[in-house]
Every structure is written in C-alpha cells, then in structure tokens.
Amino acid sequence: MKKNNTPTNENAKLDDLEKNREYSDGQFITTDHGVKINNDHNSLKAGERGPSLLEDFIMREKITHFDHERIPERIVHARGSGAHGYFEAFGNVSEYTKAGFLNDTTTKTPVFVRFSTVAGFRGSTDLARDVRGFAIKFYTQEGIFDMVGNNIPVFFIQDAMKFPDLIHAVKPEPHNEIPQAASAHDTFWDFISLMPESMHMVMWAMSDRAIPRSYRMMEGFGIHTFRFINAEGKSTFVKFHLKPKLGTHAVVWDEALKISGNDPDFHRRDLYDNIEMGNFPEWEFGVQLVPEEDEHKFNFDLLDPTKIIPEELVPVTKIGRLVLNRNPDNFFAETEQVAFHPGHVVPGIDFTNDPLLQGRLFSYTDTQLSRLGSPNFHEIPINRTIAPMHNNQRDGHMRQEINVGRTSYSPNSLNNGYPVQAKEAEGGFVSHYERVEAHKVRERSESFADHFSQAALFFNSQTEPEQNHIIKALRFELSKVETVAIRERMLGLLNQVDKKLAQQVAAGLGLAVPAQPEKPINHGVGADADPNKHEPKRVDKTYQPSRALSMVNNPTTTKSIETRQVAFVCGEGVNEKSVNALKKALEAKGATAKIVGPHAGNIEGDAGTEIKIDFAFFSSSSVLFDAVYVPSSQNNAALADNDNVIEFINDAYRHCKVIGFDADLDTLIKKTTIGNKLTGGKDMALPGIIINKEISKTFADDFTTQMGKHRIWEREPKISE
Numbered sequence: 001m002k003k004n005n006t007p008t009n010e011n012a013k014l015d016d017l018e019k020n021r022e023y024s025d026g027q028f029i030t031t032d033h034g035v036k037i038n039n040d041h042n043s044l045k046a047g048e049r050g051p052s053l054l055e056d057f058i059m060r061e062k063i064t065h066f067d068h069e070r071i072p073e074r075i076v077h078a079r080g081s082g083a084h085g086y087f088e089a090f091g092n093v094s095e096y097t098k099a100g101f102l103n104d105t106t107t108k109t110p111v112f113v114r115f116s117t118v119a120g121f122r123g124s125t126d127l128a129r130d131v132r133g134f135a136i137k138f139y140t141q142e143g144i145f146d147m148v149g150n151n152i153p154v155f156f157i158q159d160a161m162k163f164p165d166l167i168h169a170v171k172p173e174p175h176n177e178i179p180q181a182a183s184a185h186d187t188f189w190d191f192i193s194l195m196p197e198s199m200h201m202v203m204w205a206m207s208d209r210a211i212p213r214s215y216r217m218m219e220g221f222g223i224h225t226f227r228f229i230n231a232e233g234k235s236t237f238v239k240f241h242l243k244p245k246l247g248t249h250a251v252v253w254d255e256a257l258k259i260s261g262n263d264p265d266f267h268r269r270d271l272y273d274n275i276e277m278g279n280f281p282e283w284e285f286g287v288q289l290v291p292e293e294d295e296h297k298f299n300f301d302l303l304d305p306t307k308i309i310p311e312e313l314v315p316v317t318k319i320g321r322l323v324l325n326r327n328p329d330n331f332f333a334e335t336e337q338v339a340f341h342p343g344h345v346v347p348g349i350d351f352t353n354d355p356l357l358q359g360r361l362f363s364y365t366d367t368q369l370s371r372l373g374s375p376n377f378h379e380i381p382i383n384r385t386i387a388p389m390h391n392n393q394r395d396g397h398m399r400q401e402i403n404v405g406r407t408s409y410s411p412n413s414l415n416n417g418y419p420v421q422a423k424e425a426e427g428g429f430v431s432h433y434e435r436v437e438a439h440k441v442r443e444r445s446e447s448f449a450d451h452f453s454q455a456a457l458f459f460n461s462q463t464e465p466e467q468n469h470i471i472k473a474l475r476f477e478l479s480k481v482e483t484v485a486i487r488e489r490m491l492g493l494l495n496q497v498d499k500k501l502a503q504q505v506a507a508g509l510g511l512a513v514p515a516q517p518e519k520p521i522n523h524g525v526g527a528d529a530d531p532n533k534h535e536p537k538r539v540d541k542t543y544q545p546s547r548a549l550s551m552v553n554n555p556t557t558t559k560s561i562e563t564r565q566v567a568f569v570c571g572e573g574v575n576e577k578s579v580n581a582l583k584k585a586l587e588a589k590g591a592t593a594k595i596v597g598p599h600a601g602n603i604e605g606d607a608g609t610e611i612k613i614d615f616a617f618f619s620s621s622s623v624l625f626d627a628v629y630v631p632s633s634q635n636n637a638a639l640a641d642n643d644n645v646i647e648f649i650n651d652a653y654r655h656c657k658v659i660g661f662d663a664d665l666d667t668l669i670k671k672t673t674i675g676n677k678l679t680g681g682k683d684m685a686l687p688g689i690i691i692n693k694e695i696s697k698t699f700a701d702d703f704t705t706q707m708g709k710h711r712i713w714e715r716e717p718k719i720s721e
C-alpha cells in the first residue's frame with residue numbers, strides 16, 4: 001500500500017527508494033521471518049505468574065533486535081538533519097566541465113542533503129556555536145557526486161594529518177566529558193592558540209555564521225579548490241558555492257543560549273516543518289572558476305583550505321539551483337545511514353593536491369566501515385546509485401546483491417570479459433593528466449604561511465554589530481578557558497589579526513594584550529628541521545573589504561520576510577480586528593502568525609471567535625520567533641501582570657527584533673525594558689518599536705517593512721558600553 005505522499009514526480013532516486021519502503025497500514029504484525037504474531041503484549045510463560053520460557057522465539061527475536069538497534073554515531077557531524085530534493089542545471093558550464101548533471105537542463109538530478117553540527121553528540125542542541133555541515137549527495141546519471149561542505153568557506157587546519165588533533169581538542173574533554181557541543185574550553189583553545197593557521201577560520205567560527213537562524217538560511221561551500229575537466233580534458237580550478245534564496249541569517253548569542261533550552265531541535269524542526277508546509281528551501285549553486293594558467297596569480301595558495309578567493313577577485317557564476325522538497329520517511333534509514341565522501345566524483349570533476357582534501361579522500365570510506373559496519377554500505381538504499389552498477393567486488397557482511405554468473409574477476413573469458421572497462425568517450429572516469437615531479441617530503445609549502453591576512457580581511461569586512469559579536473564571542477569562549485597562558489597566547493594571535501579586536505577581547509578578560517606575541521610554533525617540519533622555517537607572515541594590507549563576507553552587508557541579502565514567524569501575544573478577549581489585519585499582511589508576504597496565549601487550547605476573541613493557541617506563555621519564548629506583536633485584549637491588565645509576557649517582550653527587545661503594540665497597552669509597555677527607554681511617552685520613536693494607533697494598513701506596512709531589516713541593529717548597545 002502506498003502512502004499519500006509517495007512521489008509521483010520524476011525523481012528517480014525517490015522511485016528507487018520505493019523498493020525498500022515498508023507500509024504497515026492494514027497489515028498483520030509478524031516476526032522478522034513473516035510469521036503472524038498472535039500476542040505481542042506478553043512473553044511466553046509457564047503459568048500466568050510463572051517464569052518466562054527460552055522457547056519464546058518471538059520475544060527473543062524482538063529483544064535481540066532491540067539490543068542491536070544503535071550504531072556508532074559519526075565521529076564528527078553526529079548531530080544532523082536531512083532532506084530530499086533536486087538540482088537543476090542552468091546549462092552554462094560545458095566549456096569547463098563535461099559533468100552531465102551540470103550541463104543537462106532537461107533532467108532534474110535527485111539529491112539528498114544532510115546538515116549538521118560538528119562537535120556535539122547525536123542528541124546535542126542545534127544551536128551550539130559551531131560550523132554547520134552542508135553535505136549534498138547528487139544521484140547523477142553518471143554515478144554519485146558528493147559535495148561534502150560546510151557553511152563556512154575555510155577550515156581550521158591545512159593538512160589532514162592534524163584532523164584527529166583538532167577533533168580531540170574540540171570534543172568534550174576526555175577526563176570528565178565536559179562540555180557538550182561547545183568549543184568554549186581549555187583543550188580547544190590550547191590547540192588553536194598553537195595553530196596560527198586556524199586564525200581565519202576562528203574569525204568565521206566566532207561570527208554569527210556559527211549560530212544560523214535556520215539551515216534554510218545558510219550559505220554552503222565546497223571549501224577546497226577542485227577541478228572541472230571539460231570534454232577536451234582541459235582543467236579549470238573551481239570552488240563551489242551555495243547561496244540561499246532567503247538570504248544568510250543568524251540568531252544572536254543570547255538567543256542561541258535560550259533556544260538551546262526552549263527547543264534544542266530548533267533547526268531540525270524548522271527544516272522539517274517548512275518542507276511539510278511547502279516552503280521548500282532553495283539555493284543557487286555557483287562556482288568560482290580560475291584558469292590553470294592563473295594558479296599562481298594570487299597572494300595565497302589555491303591549494304590552501306584556510307583561504308577564500310574573494311568574490312571581488314573572482315565572481316561567483318550561478319550554474320544551477322538546489323531545492324529540497326521532501327522529508328525523509330525514516331530518520332535512521334535515510335539521515336543516519338547516508339554516507340558521504342568527498343572522493344565520490346563523476347567524470348568532469350576532479351581533485352587538486354590540497355593536503356586537507358587528499359587526506360579526506362582516505363578517511364570517509366574508512367569511517368563508514370566502522371559506522372555502518374560493512375564494505376556493502378553503498379547498497380543501503382539511501383546510498384545506492386541510480387546509475388547502472390557492475391563490478392567484481394563481492395560478498396561481505398549483509399550483501400544484498402545476488403551477483404549472477406561464475407566470474408568475479410577481470411580479465412575473464414568465461415563471461416566474454418564483462419563487465420568491461422569504459423573508454424573515456426564512453427564515460428569512463430580518467431584522472432586528470434597532471435604532471436607531478438617532486439621529492440618525497442613531510443613539509444608544508446611556504447605559500448601556506450600567511451595565516452593572518454584573510455583573518456583581518458574577514459574581520460574588517462564586517463559591520464560594527466558583526467565585529468562586536470566576534471569580540472563578544474571570543475570573550476565568552478576565552479572566559480571559559482581556565483588556563484591564563486592560553487588566553488594570553490590567543491590575545492597574541494588576535495593582535496596579529498587586528499589590534500582593536502585584541503584590545504577589546506583583552507578588556508573582557510581583564511588582561512592586557514601581551515606586548516610581544518609569543519612566537520607561533522611552526523608546522524610541517526621534522527624533528528631535525530629548522531623550526532623557524534616559514535615563519536607566519538604579517539597581515540597583507542592590500543586586501544579590500546569584501547561585502548560578501550558580511551551577512552548584514554551581503555549583496556545577496558534581501559528584505560524578504562518569507563517563512564518568518566511572528567508571535568502574536570494574545571490575552572483573553574483579544575481584539576480580532578487587530579489580529580486579523582496583521583495576520584493578513586504577514587501572510588501576503590509569506591510570513592506566518594503564531595498565537596501565543598495564556599494557556600494551551602483556545603481563547604475567545606472580542607467578537608466571540610474561538611482562536612486556536614499555538615504556544616502558551618509558559619511553554620514558549622520570543623527566541624523562537626522573528627518578531628512580536630501584542631494586540632490589545634479585553635484583559636490587558638492580565639498580560640501586564642504576567643512575568644512570562646514581560647520576559648517575552650524584553651528578550652525580543654534585547655535581540656533587536658521588531659515589536660508592535662496596539663495603542664492601549666501603556667501599563668504593559670511601562671513594565672518592560674521598552675517602558676524605561678520611552679522617556680518622552682509612547683509616541684517617541686524607538687527603532688523597530690511600532691505602536692498601532694488605529695488598525696490601519698500603515699501599521700501593517702510599517703511592521704512588515706521593519707521586519708525586512710531582519711534585526712534593528714541600532715538598538716544594540718555598543719561594545720564599549
């Protein structure tokens with residue numbers, strides 16, 4: 001029996017998954033082996049009050065399966081959420097790549113995307129300060145292409161050799177397993193303070209990019225430089241970008257902390273609910289292209305994953321769009337078992353010698369062997385390619401495929417040589433014909449030694465509130481570090497990025513910036529090599545600030561309020577005209593009104609209509625919404641007396657959200673922070689505080705327009721205050 005939402009579209013991967021879907025509607029309960037069960041509530045016993053019998057194969061099977069339900073969580077990126085969708089090419093890159101799915105504008109390529117945090121365990125909060133994983137599995141006609149990226153375009157380290165160290169440092173400390181899903185502890189900052197190469201990434205990770213508003217409002221990046229290969233075998237360097245249609249948005253840190261308590265599944269719920277509501281998340285897929293001849297044209301190395309190519313130097317060309325339009329049917333089967341690998345490429349895409357990428361090419365298959373337990377993980381439905389798959393790999397735990405015939409080797413004559421190799425013209429993958437001539441060394445290239453210039457570029461490209469948030473984040477994180485020497489070492493590194501930044505962080509820590517930054521240690525040198533080799537370079541001041549690096553100033557950010565949620569704080573006998581007028585205006589712009597009331601269930605409006613309450617004051621908080629509106633009600637006094645309501649409004653004010661009030665709520669307003677600020681009476685303008693003097697279109701227009709600013713930053717106190 002098919003479920004109602006079984007796809008009827010032409011998504012070949014969803015059709016492929018149908019073979020494995022199980023629907024129990026109208027069916028008998030059976031054992032794993034198909035025997036109908038007569039009593040699933042009681043074990044087999046010798047007498048009603050007697051001992052259980054070993055013979056009970058039904059209970060043994062059920063309990064045994066249960067005992068083995070868990071698999072090891074991912075060593076990193078354990079916490080995540082996924083969705084199905086498709087990719088549609090614009091068809092404008094055939095000059096650079098022969099990859100079919102990037103050129104064929106007639107076929108939608110099915111995708112499965114998994115978003116994740118990095119450090120936390122599987123059950124940790126979505127709102128941790130962390131990098132977000134953005135992994136896309138493209139089920140192309142030519143096999144699987146995985147883009148295993150993040151929402152930040154650079155990485156902490158330059159060589160995969162350091163990955164286990166980085167992860168050991170950031171994960172909870174080994175003696176007491178504290179803290180969960182947080183980098184604010186000694187081991188992380190100890191490592192970072194000794195790794196100047198991480199400074200660019202640290203700027204991003206301390207910015208609000210690390211606390212997104214929604215997975216739907218994040219950029220995605222492939223990070224490494226890859227290669228496009230065209231039909232003539234010509235290579236072009238490429239960096240992958242995803243730009244969200246709704247713009248790139250974040251919450252603020254105090255909000256993140258409170259969301260973690262109010263709804264630790266905030267991002268997971270947001271993704272799931274919006275897809276269910278038909279608000280399909282969408283990104284433009286873009287590339288930065290660099291001709292091979294320009295490889296050494298930049299003042300950084302294209303192979304260095306701690307560097308971006310500023311968009312002002314090489315613009316992003318849009319080459320397609322990615323849409324997510326279906327939730328998984330089963331979290332474990334799909335989101336948990338999906339296995340990504342940066343080494344899954346198709347003809348037309350190839351690797352570079354980025355030493356971080358090269359190490360990843362080993363790690364991802366290896367990890368699936370312990371996580372999913374068998375080399376046959378590619379047969380798990382979510383991982384299965386929709387392209388034809390034939391080879392001489394055989395057997396192993398849980399093999400699904402029944403390979404017919406006598407031969408499992410090549411060359412063979414008994415099966416006429418099949419399966420046969422594909423020539424390049426027949427779609428066979430041929431590695432890029434790159435000439436490599438070098439000594440075998442354990443070293444790092446001097447071209448990787450500039451650790452501060454792009455960190456400074458990032459910091460100096462931010463607006464003032466964004467810079468303040470970076471400073472506050474560093475204060476928060478380093479204040480949790482107990483070892484003073486680590487704090488000081490970090491100040492030394494920050495001082496090399498930007499003096500104001502270091503001073504402001506130091507002030508928060510009650511420390512002075514060390515006069516002489518401790519000399520950063522060097523890497524990539526053997527025990528007997530010169531430790532001063534490739535000393536980190538000082539900031540290159542020739543970089544121009546880049547708007548693309550700021551979320552507030554970002555050229556792609558729109559004033560759209562689509563899919564945003566507004567809390568309507570309603571008392572008994574709420575003014576229905578007020579509620580309906582703003583609700584209508586919001587819905588016209590794609591936003592939603594949520595009724596927050598004094599209890600669960602319904603309230604009665606002033607005209608007698610039963611209004612369904614979505615959240616109660618005692619079980620929600622304004623951190624879960626993008627803006628707040630308080631319509632007048634017959635019992636305004638009860639609203640003003642409710643501590644939860646006052647806190648709701650105060651938080652919204654603190655978090656720079658738009659707040660609207662009907663005109664007769666003076667008593668309530670006076671009890672909030674806003675009351676204290678409105679010294680000249682309620683008519684005195686406060687940014688983003690809108691008083692609805694009469695139910696008018698002007699109020700609704702003003703409210704929705706102000707919401708389009710996303711945050712009222714001028715309200716935020718300056719860092720020095």
Ligand code: HDD
Binds near residue numbers: 115222223356
């Ligand atoms: Fe990784 C998972 C992204 C460096 C080793 N990584 C993983 C996931 C993402 C990334 C998004 C989760 C995929 C999913 O949702 O299942 N990793 C990155 C990025 C990196 C990076 C953007 C640097 C640019 N990773 C990296 C290195 C190594 C690994 C250098 C090892 C040398 N990553 C892994 C892993 C994981 C993983 C241990 C854990 C689970 C998995 O692979 O499937 O193999």
